[in-house]
Amino acid sequence: MILRTILLSALVVFSVPHLMGEDRLPNILVILADDLGYGDLSCYGASRISTPNIDLLAKEGMKMSDAHSAASLCSPSRYGVLTGKAPWRLHKKGNGYRIASGQPTMASFLKEHGYVSAAIGKWHLGYSKDWNQLPITGPLEVGFDYHFGVPQNHNDSTRAFIENHDLVGRKPGEEFRIVKGQDFPDGLAEPRVDDQVDTALTNKAVDFIRKNAGGPFFLYFTPCAPHTHVTPAEDFRGTSKAGLYGDHIQELDAHVGTLLRTLEDLELTEETIVIFTSDNGSTPKDFKGTHGVKLNLASEAGEVRKKFRTAKEDAKKMGHVTNGIWKDGKGHPYEGGHRVPFVVRWPGKIAAGSESDALLTLTDLFATAADLIDQELPENGAEDSFSVLPVFLGEGEPERSAIFIQGDGKDEAISVCAGQWKLIARAEGSELYDLSQDPGESNNLLEEKPEVAARLRAALDEAESKGRTRP
Numbered sequence: 001m002i003l004r005t006i007l008l009s010a011l012v013v014f015s016v017p018h019l020m021g022e023d024r025l026p027n028i029l030v031i032l033a034d035d036l037g038y039g040d041l042s043c044y045g046a047s048r049i050s051t052p053n054i055d056l057l058a059k060e061g062m063k064m065s066d067a068h069s070a071a072s073l074c075s076p077s078r079y080g081v082l083t084g085k086a087p088w089r090l091h092k093k094g095n096g097y098r099i100a101s102g103q104p105t106m107a108s109f110l111k112e113h114g115y116v117s118a119a120i121g122k123w124h125l126g127y128s129k130d131w132n133q134l135p136i137t138g139p140l141e142v143g144f145d146y147h148f149g150v151p152q153n154h155n156d157s158t159r160a161f162i163e164n165h166d167l168v169g170r171k172p173g174e175e176f177r178i179v180k181g182q183d184f185p186d187g188l189a190e191p192r193v194d195d196q197v198d199t200a201l202t203n204k205a206v207d208f209i210r211k212n213a214g215g216p217f218f219l220y221f222t223p224c225a226p227h228t229h230v231t232p233a234e235d236f237r238g239t240s241k242a243g244l245y246g247d248h249i250q251e252l253d254a255h256v257g258t259l260l261r262t263l264e265d266l267e268l269t270e271e272t273i274v275i276f277t278s279d280n281g282s283t284p285k286d287f288k289g290t291h292g293v294k295l296n297l298a299s300e301a302g303e304v305r306k307k308f309r310t311a312k313e314d315a316k317k318m319g320h321v322t323n324g325i326w327k328d329g330k331g332h333p334y335e336g337g338h339r340v341p342f343v344v345r346w347p348g349k350i351a352a353g354s355e356s357d358a359l360l361t362l363t364d365l366f367a368t369a370a371d372l373i374d375q376e377l378p379e380n381g382a383e384d385s386f387s388v389l390p391v392f393l394g395e396g397e398p399e400r401s402a403i404f405i406q407g408d409g410k411d412e413a414i415s416v417c418a419g420q421w422k423l424i425a426r427a428e429g430s431e432l433y434d435l436s437q438d439p440g441e442s443n444n445l446l447e448e449k450p451e452v453a454a455r456l457r458a459a460l461d462e463a464e465s466k467g468r469t470r471p
Contacts, residue, residue, distance in 0.1 A: 043059075086384040099125055109382075154194070199255070244311040281323050370387065377470070
């Protein structure tokens with residue numbers, strides 16, 4: 001691992017346990033953006049978009065260059081974050097992932113050790129089927145103490161928020177029903193306002209932090225930006241040089257800034273480890289599946305109703321490259337689908353301005369949380385989670401042969417990443433790339449380097465047969 005440290009003196013290097021002292025465990029804030037690409041932040045090279053608050057996190061902490069989501073799609077990726085288990089083990093296609101009853105999650109694990117937790121934002125891991133039979137079960141049943149969120153996506157047909165066990169704005173005495181061809185569901189008095197969704201989520205996150213300032217708390221904050229619909233709030237329209245899409249990312253950055261200022265106001269900055277990343281890569285092309293939906297907007301300024309349909313295309317024409325140098329994007333096994341931005345800050349523990357090219361995957365967050373509080377992982381969970389806290393502290397990186405990523409939403413392709421090498425393993429038509437020479441994954445070396453492909457395939461076969469990768 002190459003670890004470049006600008007301010008090495010800021011790094012406190014001593015044993016991990018009790019870094020906060022005997023009486024104080026660190027707060028944990030995970031910010032998981034939705035479909036944010038590797039090239040979408042100015043600290044990762046974006047020149048048409050400005051993200052000063054996320055850049056500040058990188059300046060005051062560590063920026064990772066080889067971080068990967070658990071999958072190239074939203075739902076399986078989020079499953080991997082919360083369970084520490086690789087979603088490809090479920091052999092399930094698409095986005096309909098759910099956490100099994102009794103399965104350990106980061107939230108349930110941290111709750112056992114004194115944490116209060118909240119899932120605020122996009123959930124996309126399922127609720128009980130009939131929303132007219134209360135309680136609607138979901139995040140609170142897998143360990144969270146509070147939930148306020150969007151069921152699937154910013155563009156989902158529910159047009160509703162859920163708070164804890166019920167819909168927000170349900171009409172008393174009426175059934176909630178999604179009616180085909182109808183703009184808004186029956187039984188919902190207060191449909192979500194599309195250009196105010198992340199503002200509402202941020203306000204709830206601020207409330208949670210303030211109410212739980214005595215800590216320790218775990219906040220899993222999952223804003224909807226910049227997922228389709230690309231509907232930035234009025235104050236951010238026209239503020240970037242990448243059209244509506246860039247404006248949406250700049251709004252996301254502003255909400256991150258709100259949370260950071262809240263921590264500062266409550267004197268919690270040094271007591272909170274903050275992780276900012278994305279659930280998967282961005283979609284280079286506009287998603288047309290919900291273009292016929294009638295937007296519910298607080299403001300008509302900036303032709304949002306017209307421009308949201310071509311936001312990605314417009315950003316590209318303006319010179320913005322959403323996934324940087326990496327090929328393809330969301331839903332694909334190539335790097336653009338799963339290599340994600342990742343910055344982490346913990347003042348006094350993580351060296352300010354440091355960078356690392358250590359390999360990590362978002363399933364590692366579970367084990368990292370356990371390491372933070374000096375606790376053993378549950379034996380029946382976090383099967384594919386390795387602590388990367390030593391990476392953050394400049395003390396080394398996990399001993400593993402590779403990471404394994406669910407790489408495609410339509411087949412069972414798995415990306416096997418190990419240093420410079422990348423195998424896309426399929427039942428038919430596997431591919432091998434040397435990312436050090438070919439970051440665009442254009443030169444398939446499967447026939448030229450069969451021994452490398454065989455080694456990576458063997459690592460995948462071993463991971464599958466053992467049912468876990470962690471010791």
